[in-house]
Amino acid sequence: MKHKAYKIVIITEKLIVENVAKVIEECGGTGYTITSAGGKGSRGVRSEERGSVTDAYANVKIEVILADEQEARNIGNTVAAKYFENYSGITYLENVEIIRPQKF
């Protein structure tokens, strides 16, 4: 038996990580993973790796795994609607399969 699930990924500015975490919890996410990230987006280069970056401009990659597709989409849509007007960001959905989901 395969346990299909949905991973919603949000890459945005570190400044709003607390706000994004709140959205995730309000939308039903029970856990998430945060990684520091740099890179380049449509608003110019920000980087963890390429120097000349102040902490405030650093990015984060936030991943949430959900069993429910609609909850996953809702998190992405809510974060985009609330924050991507004023902060750079991208959000996308991936299909995954949970192994041993009893604890999930």
Add this chain to the structure above:
Amino acid sequence: MKHKAYKIVIITEKLIVENVAKVIEECGGTGYTITSAGGKGSRGVRSEERGSVTDAYANVKIEVILADEQEARNIGNTVAAKYFENYSGITYLENVEIIRPQKF
């Protein structure tokens, strides 16, 4: 010609990264990627990004790419069986396609 492969992802406590690496090698994984991660799971908040975290509680995200689906599942199942009783963690499978797999 497309080269379908399987990515097994393990997000767990940094404390057991050596043990997980050993399982990966015993199960046939020839390489893996480790990233520092924070976040929130079912056992409470641990975080790289949100402060107040001791090193021992930090998380890691470990990714392994395998050509063989059963080997990938076996790594996830073995890690979950051995460690997820006593350490927080999640493991999931994704489909990927290797580009230029001659070196893989």
Add this chain to the structure above:
Amino acid sequence: MKHKAYKIVIITEKLIVENVAKVIEECGGTGYTITSAGGKGSRGVRSEERGSVTDAYANVKIEVILADEQEARNIGNTVAAKYFENYSGITYLENVEIIRPQKF
């Protein structure tokens, strides 16, 4: 309406991150995300997490999201052809779905 897209992932040595970024831009990528990574590959252990690593040997994981599959493949193929003879690396493709792609 679903917005299918392609994520090309390149895991390679930090030393060549600028070169890879140049390839991405030349191949039509308008943004990318960089994460520090360690791990083990076919050329031996390098690690962010497991100590005893000099900066020059650290790895990076670079992710690019593209609407066009051919552009995504082209980035992976070009990076592999140019650099994987002399630097360790792997590149793979994943299917994703962009949420709210108006800014993408």
